[in-house]
Amino acid sequence: MKVAIVKYNAGNIYSVVHALKRLGVDPVLTDDEAELRSADKVLFPGQGEASQAMSYLRAHGLDRVICSLTQPVLGICIGQQLMCRHSEEGDTDCLGIFPVEVFRFRPKRHEEKVPHMGWNELKCTELVSPLHLPASFVYFVHSFYVPVCEFTTAVTDYILPFSAALHRDNFYATQFHPEKSGAVGEQILRNFLSL
Amino acid sequence: MLAKRIIPCLDVKDGQTVKGTNFVHLRHAGDPVELGRAYCEQGADELVFLDITASHEGRKTFTDMVSRVAEAVNIPFTVGGGVGALADVDRLLSAGADKVSVNSAALRRPDLIDEITTHYGSQVCVVAIDARQEEDGTWICYLNGGRIPTERSLFEWAHEAQERGAGEILFTSMNHDGVKTGFANDALRQLSDTLSIPIIASGGAGEKEHFRDVFLQGRADAALAASVFHFGEIKIPELKKYLRTEGINIRL
Numbered sequence: 126m127k128v129a130i131v132k133y134n135a136g137n138i139y140s141v142v143h144a145l146k147r148l149g150v151d152p153v154l155t156d157d158e159a160e161l162r163s164a165d166k167v168l169f170p171g172q173g174e175a176s177q178a179m180s181y182l183r184a185h186g187l188d189r190v191i192c193s194l195t196q197p198v199l200g201i202c203i204g205q206q207l208m209c210r211h212s213e214e215g216d217t218d219c220l221g222i223f224p225v226e227v228f229r230f231r232p233k234r235h236e237e238k239v240p241h242m243g244w245n246e247l248k249c250t251e252l253v254s255p256l257h258l259p260a261s262f263v264y265f266v267h268s269f270y271v272p273v274c275e276f277t278t279a280v281t282d283y284i285l286p287f288s289a290a291l292h293r294d295n296f297y298a299t300q301f302h303p304e305k306s307g308a309v310g311e312q313i314l315r316n317f318l319s320l
Numbered sequence: 321m322l323a324k325r326i327i328p329c330l331d332v333k334d335g336q337t338v339k340g341t342n343f344v345h346l347r348h349a350g351d352p353v354e355l356g357r358a359y360c361e362q363g364a365d366e367l368v369f370l371d372i373t374a375s376h377e378g379r380k381t382f383t384d385m386v387s388r389v390a391e392a393v394n395i396p397f398t399v400g401g402g403v404g405a406l407a408d409v410d411r412l413l414s415a416g417a418d419k420v421s422v423n424s425a426a427l428r429r430p431d432l433i434d435e436i437t438t439h440y441g442s443q444v445c446v447v448a449i450d451a452r453q454e455e456d457g458t459w460i461c462y463l464n465g466g467r468i469p470t471e472r473s474l475f476e477w478a479h480e481a482q483e484r485g486a487g488e489i490l491f492t493s494m495n496h497d498g499v500k501t502g503f504a505n506d507a508l509r510q511l512s513d514t515l516s517i518p519i520i521a522s523g524g525a526g527e528k529e530h531f532r533d534v535f536l537q538g539r540a541d542a543a544l545a546a547s548v549f550h551f552g553e554i555k556i557p558e559l560k561k562y563l564r565t566e567g568i569n570i571r572l
Contacts, residue, residue: 172443
């Protein structure tokens with residue numbers, strides 16, 4: 126199986142590479158259109174800032190490529206946010222695969238610290254994900270969130286209920302980091318690879 | 321609800337964990353990678369690896385170890401010890417660490433925090449503070465692993481670190497460290513109530529009840545310990561079950 130990771134300017138994709146290797150997959154890290162199109166699965170992970178990431182994706186034509194991929198695609202963390210229509214971060218127009226807005230967390234109480242960092246619980250929605258998301262703790266690090274919408278497959282409660290995972294057609298996304306979520310996260314990645 | 325975190329800390333010198341351990345099932349208990357993986361399987365929420373090597377060769381060995389940890393471990397981990405410049409942060413993140421902790425170098429040159437967070441984001445920058453409560457009741461920051469006192473107050477420095485972009489504060493009470501009579505809950509509570517970033521409590525763990533107290537009284541977001549875990553005095557699965565029964569939100 127050929128697994129490609131989208132190469133762009135959102136850092137720290139090492140943990141995704143290592144996680145895939147632990148599952149016996151040696152991914153290619155690429156920004157080449159033909160390479161991405163020929164992969165069986167594509168991962169779109171990353172940490173970073175939305176406007177800079179989108180500028181880079183547009184400058185390299187990757188916005189068009191990602192949106193038109195037909196194999197299973199998994200966006201992780203900022204990957205999920207970039208797959209939405211627009212982000213409050215840097216007032217950025219994003220890829221629009223999920224027609225929803227991304228907002229910054231606004232704490233209402235002192236205990237609600239931002240970024241939302243650590244282990245929090247998934248609650249599955251009626252829209253069952255082919256990733257078989259369990260009602261377990263997974264690891265988050267983020268300051269922006271996707272509201273609950275018709276594409277939400279798992280909800281997490283922090284300050285307010287938000288989309289921990291999304292699914293539409295061949296596009297999957299998680300706000301949490303499956304590659305850092307222990308055995309539970311490993312199983313979610315395995316489920317993605319066997320789609 | 322966000323879970324409180326339990327974090328074992330491993331001191332590493334020349335590629336080996338320093339404090340003895342009695343992980344009887346490990347063939348190489350001194351191997352930080354194998355020990356880290358064992359903690360992972362026991363349910364640790366994060367790991368911290370501190371480089372206590374002074375030499376240049378030791379630094380390289382530590383970086384190699386960070387790479388091997390990144391390959392082996394599927395939970396987040398922080399590395400620190402001797403991080404003095406942005407180049408050190410770059411080296412450790414490139415090796416696969418999720419977060420880097422800075423201590424004395426940031427106290428000597430606070431701009432280091434701004435540099436790290438501008439380049440890599442707040443979430444990678446843990447500011448570690450060693451502080452001691454003096455006889456007059458004030459908390460003073462110390463340099464070089466608690467050897468050199470400074471003029472800085474714990475609360476003032478923690479606040480400045482937050483303003484400069486630190487993602488978390490790792491506070492070690494020198495009064496409580498190694499004594500095993502509980503964490504510095506009053507100081508922790510003051511930190512937690514005045515700062516808006518997560519606080520990791522360190523120093524003083526001896527009993528399971530101390531972890532309950534540090535979360536309920538100290539309002540810490542995470543609790544770090546070394547020897548009680550290494551020597552098996554407290555086992556992480558039992559600790560986490562206990563904390564759950566005490567009503568604390570814990571990942572099981």
